[in-house]
Amino acid sequence: MEENIFETIAKKYDSPERIELANIIARKVSEELIQSKDKTLIDYGSGTGLIGLQIADSVKTAILVDSSENMVEIINNKVAANKTPNVKAFVADFTKDMIEIKADIILVSLVLLHIPDTKVILEELYETLNTDGNLIIIDFDKNPNVYHPKVHNGFVADELEALLTSVGFKSTDIQPFHHGEKLFMKHDATLFIAVSKK
Template identity: 45%
Template structure:
């Protein structure tokens, strides 16, 4: 999907189905959520904002300004003083941000050049920093010209180690019906250390 699609759907993005899936993801990443965190491709903040109280600082980054407007409204409503939004498109180069952890939830599948974006994120992290990736396991039932059909853990681990991550742990944690392009799918969490 293009950035434009997300701009158009921002106001109606937080559906009951997306909120339900976000709660499952939030619960899974909660133990890893501390320090200075960047939520890359944050959208409206469905996954990261419920955990903002655990972070020293939370930066929600997205290329879709309308998604960030919804996230900013939530930050104001909840009176979160440690959370902020940042409009950035990493395909044009990454802004200089100092964080301990970068998370991306259901974002990698939308990015054509996975090696390029993962390299950009690797460069932002300090030594000992962590990248958390939540996405779908490889799924042969999914075929779309603008979306990856999920990721094979062995291939993703190999790519991440080629980029420079010293340790990569991947485990699946949820199976749902009609959650990936209207197909049954499994979610995984990859915890990657620089």
């Protein structure tokens, strides 16, 4: 069993830098959720809920899913402390586990870069979405200066759009929305938002 690095860092995950970046992302995602009060959202790879808990008010039900038990435990503690009854959290890895839930919106924020086979996870997310549902991806533009054996160094918009189309998504809109210093493995980086309709 490969060690989940996120189990190890869970308790120290909510650093000031991560909180600041999560706030920027949450504000951007909220713009996509203006008419979503009756919707179910899955935040896949939710970490400690830094984004998912901020956007939970925009939807009927927010389901935060992470492969790290320690991350999910932290989410559950936050939910209990803040009394957010429309939030559920559980441990799962969509690339390995059979998932019975469906959602109208799925958010994957800074998650794809950690998953070796992008197409496989996109196929699973496509199947989990209800018809006409939206997949919202937040990730980094490709950066040739970044190298890590277990992390993609970002994504090229055209290539990602082609991959999403090949999985079955009808349309995708990809826009850069934030550039920051030392955001991505100590390199300057640009974040994009990709919204795809099933």
